[in-house]
Every structure is written in C-alpha cells, then in structure tokens.
Amino acid sequence: MTLLLQLLWTFSILSLVAIGGANSALPEMHRRLVEMHGWLDDATFSQLYALAQAAPGPNILVASVMGWAIAGPAGMAVATVGMLLPAATLAWIVAGFALRMRGAPWLKPAQGGLVPIAVGLLLAAGVIMAEASTAQAGWPALAIVAVAGAIVWRTDYSPLWVLAGGGVLGLLLL
Amino acid sequence: MPPTPFDSPATVAPGRADLFLGFLRIGLLGFGGVAAWARRVIVEERRWLTEREYAEILGMGQILPGPNVGNSAVMIGRRFHGLPGALLATGGIYLAPLCILIVLSLLYENFGQKPGVVPVMQGIAAGAAGMVIGTALKMAERLKLTVEAVAVLVVAAVAAAWLRISLPLIVVVLAPVSIALSLWRAGLIGGDGAGGTAR
Numbered sequence: 001m002t003l004l005l006q007l008l009w010t011f012s013i014l015s016l017v018a019i020g021g022a023n024s025a026l027p028e029m030h031r032r033l034v035e036m037h038g039w040l041d042d043a044t045f046s047q048l049y050a051l052a053q054a055a056p057g058p059n060i061l062v063a064s065v066m067g068w069a070i071a072g073p074a075g076m077a078v079a080t081v082g083m084l085l086p087a088a089t090l091a092w093i094v095a096g097f098a099l100r101m102r103g104a105p106w107l108k109p110a111q112g113g114l115v116p117i118a119v120g121l122l123l124a125a126g127v128i129m130a131e132a133s134t135a136q137a138g139w140p141a142l143a144i145v146a147v148a149g150a151i152v153w154r155t156d157y158s159p160l161w162v163l164a165g166g167g168v169l170g171l172l173l174l
Numbered sequence: 175m176p177p178t179p180f181d182s183p184a185t186v187a188p189g190r191a192d193l194f195l196g197f198l199r200i201g202l203l204g205f206g207g208v209a210a211w212a213r214r215v216i217v218e219e220r221r222w223l224t225e226r227e228y229a230e231i232l233g234m235g236q237i238l239p240g241p242n243v244g245n246s247a248v249m250i251g252r253r254f255h256g257l258p259g260a261l262l263a264t265g266g267i268y269l270a271p272l273c274i275l276i277v278l279s280l281l282y283e284n285f286g287q288k289p290g291v292v293p294v295m296q297g298i299a300a301g302a303a304g305m306v307i308g309t310a311l312k313m314a315e316r317l318k319l320t321v322e323a324v325a326v327l328v329v330a331a332v333a334a335a336w337l338r339i340s341l342p343l344i345v346v347v348l349a350p351v352s353i354a355l356s357l358w359r360a361g362l363i364g365g366d367g368a369g370g371t372a373r
Contacts (some may be wrong), residue, residue: 007324016239019342027340055278056204057271060241065275080272084264087240088248093261094238095249113353115226116323117345119313120330121207124184126306127335129207133300137293141300148304149191152210153311159214162308163205163301170297171290 003071006037011063011082018087022060027064039070060084090123140173186221190255190262197247197266205298207306208243213313223252225316237345243267284291320359326352334373 010032018025026049033039040048048069052062060083067079103109130145148162188196196215204211211231216227233243244267251263314327332347335340358364 014312018241018340019237019345022241024192026221032313033344039344051365052275055271055275056208057201057274058204058208058241058243058267060244061268061271061275064272065279068276068279068344072273074330076272076276080268084240084244084268087187087238088244088260088264091235091238091240091248092252094234095198095252098234098249099253106357106362108230109356109362110225111230111233112323112360113356114237114349115229115317116319117330117348117352118229118233118242119310119317120327121334121341122207122343123307123310123327124334125207126303126308127273127331128312129299129303129306131335133296133303137296137300139298141306144297145307147305147370148301149308149311150304152305153315154307156218156309159210159305159309160203162299162305166301166304168292168294168296168297170293171299174296 004074007067007071007075007078008082010037011079013065014063014092015083015086018060020085022058022062024060029063033066036066040066044069074142137170137174140169144169144173182363183220184221185223185227187254188220188222190258192220193251193259194262194266197251198270200243201267202265202270204243205302206311207302208241208267210306212243212246213309216250220333222254225313229317237349297307322355322359324350326340326355 009146014025014029014032017028020109033043034045045066052065061080063083064076066079068076071078080167085111096108098125120122128151130142131142133145144166148166151157151162152159188190200208200212200215203215213228213232216222217225223231231249232242234249235242238245244264247263248260249268251259252263253259255262258268310331317323317328325353330344333344333348334341354363
C-alpha cells in the first residue's frame with residue numbers, strides 16, 4: 001500500500017514537470033524511478049520507454065508501463081492517475097479562464113503568440129524522432145522519413161498509409 | 175496542391191458521443207505523434223475547429239505541464255460540453271492506448287526480440303517521424319504566419335531539436351517574447367505597433 005502511495009506521489013510530481021510532453025519529464029523520471037527509489041534498473045527503464053513509444057497514444061503513457069513494471073496492474077492504475085490528474089486539473093482551470101476572458105481584445109493575440117512555439121516544438125519532436133530512427137537503422141530510415149514527411153505535408157491521404165508503408169519498407173530495406 | 179480557405183467558419187460542434195468517439199479514434203491512431211493525429215481528426219476529418227483554433231489550443235497545451243494533447247482534450251471537451259465533455263474526451267484519448275499497452279507489454283515479453291519484428295518497428299518509427307515533420311510543415315504553411323512568428327517557430331525548433339534545450343526552459347523564455355510580439359502586431363502594445371498590416 002505504501003508503495004502505491006509513493007508511486008502516486010512520484011508520478012503526480014512528474015506530471016507537473018512534464019511541460020511539452022513526456023520527453024521533458026524523462027530525465028526526472030529516470031532520476032526518481034531508477035536513482036532515488038531503485039524501482040527499475042537502467043536497461044529495464046530504456047526497454048519500457050521503447051515499448052511505450054511503439055504503442056499508439058500519448059507518449060506520457062510511458063508512466064503507465066513503468067507503473068505496471070513496478071507494481072503490476074494496480075501500479076499501472078496509480079501511475080496513470082498520478083500522471084494525468086494534476087495536469088488535467090490545471091488544463092481545466094486554464095480553459096475556464098480562457099473561456100471567461102473570451103472577447104477580451106488581448107486574448108486572441110496572446111494565444112496567437114503561442115502558436116508558432118507549438119508548431120516549432122512539433123517540428124523539433126519530428127526531427128528528434130528522425131535522428132533516433134536514423135541512428136538505429138541507417139540511411140534507408142532517413143529516406144522513409146523524407147518520403148513520409150513529403151506525403152503528409154503535400155497530400156491529404158491518411159497518415160496510416162504512411163505508417164503501413166514505413167513498416168513494409170522497413171521489412172524490405174532495414 | 176493549392177491551399178484552400180482553412181479558417182472558413184465551416185466548423186461543426188460535436189455531440190457528446192461524437193466527442194468521445196473522435197478522441198477514441200485519435201488515441202487509437204496516435205502512433206508516434208498524437209498531435210499530428212489529433213490535428214488530422216479534429217481539423218481535417220471532423221471539422222470541430224479551424225486550423226488556427228486548433229493551433230491556439232495546442233499552444234496552450236504546450237505551455238501547461240502534462241501531455242499537450244491530453245491538455246487539449248480537456249480544453250476542447252470543456253469548450254463543447256463542460257465537465258462531461260472534458261471527461262469524455264480525456265477518457266476517449268487514453269482508453270484504447272492503455273488497453274493496447276497492456277497487450278503489448280505481454281507480447282513484448284514473448285516476441286519483442288524476434289527477427290523480422292525489429293525492422294518493421296524501425297520502419298514504422300521512421301514513417302512516424304516523417305508524419306510528425308510533415309504535419310508541422312502543413313500547419314506552418316496553412317497558418318499564414320507573420321515574419322516574426324516564423325522566426326519564433328524556427329528558434330523553438332532549433333533550440334529543441336539541435337541545441338537540446340529542455341522544453342520547459344524554451345517555453346518559459348520564448349512564450350513571453352512571442353506573446354509580446356503578437357500583441358505588438360495587433361497594435362495592443364508599443365504605440366501603433368504594426369496595426370492592421372498583419373497579413
């Protein structure tokens with residue numbers, strides 16, 4: 001029981017560190033889970049991270065996988081709630097503020113100021129993923145990245161085709 | 175392909191079931207980069223929000239702690255259906271991935287290192303990287319950004335991808351600058367600002 005409470009507390013803190021997504025909380029997650037508490041070893045931590053990346057959905061769910069590895073299904077439940085609840089509560093409060101201020105002449109321009117940051121960080125996430133995949137699988141992976149990027153940018157086909165195509169090309173080339 | 179009028183007001187407010195199913199779809203499809211899929215479903219497929227509205231909500235989701243798409247789900251859900259909406263959107267986006275993760279954890283223990291599985295996963299990962307980059311380029315193109323907004327975009331991308339500066343730091347430094355530039359462009363600070371010259 002104390003383990004579950006510790007997990008809940010740990011992941012609640014991580015939730016508030018994760019500005020921009022799970023990746024910014026990753027160093028802190030490693031520090032707490034591996035170094036402070038010794039709940040996971042280094043290799044397991046890396047493998048679980050890779051596993052969470054392979055699944056669909058928000059990559060913050062890496063917390064759920066780690067929770068499962070530490071304390072089974074109950075650990076997964078507690079880690080997920082801890083990771084989601086504080087951030088979601090804050091988002092709720094900010095959304096309410098934005099709704100109340102709707103119509104204020106400064107709100108739209110202020111929100112507009114965040115738009116290029118959002119798009120820039122999205123671009124950076126893609127570049128970091130491309131680097132990781134090229135480092136693992138060499139130049140053919142870079143070619144897959146380029147073709148996939150061009151298709152998604154210039155056409156309106158579902159990106160599912162791009163992922164399926166990437167899987168097939170991976171089997172043939174990598 | 176010629177750009178079409180994306181900020182046209184032809185958006186559709188979703189019902190509660192639509193909201194849940196839409197976010198369920200985002201969670202299910204969301205390989206690699208959920209923000210890319212969220213944009214696809216919300217802006218292109220279901221037309222709940224315009225390109226700009228989605229980018230604004232994603233921007234707020236970015237500066238808040240927690241997953242930006244999870245934050246967006248709370249904000250979009252609240253916008254259309256209050257607390258039930260926020261709960262339905264959040265439940266929708268996490269339900270399927272959680273189930274899949276449980277199955278994957280079990281499968282991985284047995285098949286993760288089998289030859290044949292690894293190259294396919296690497297190919298999918300490369301495709302996902304391309305998808306995220308393509309989505310960012312598509313958004314940048316359609317949002318018709320001002321010169322200073324493009325500069326902020328490039329600085330944010332370079333700082334995060336090449337200099338590997340931590341995201342919280344980038345957001346803390348760049349958000350006030352970018353918001354000030356945007357208010358200036360709207361003529362709200364700095365005297366006349368650029369007034370109506372924004373394109």
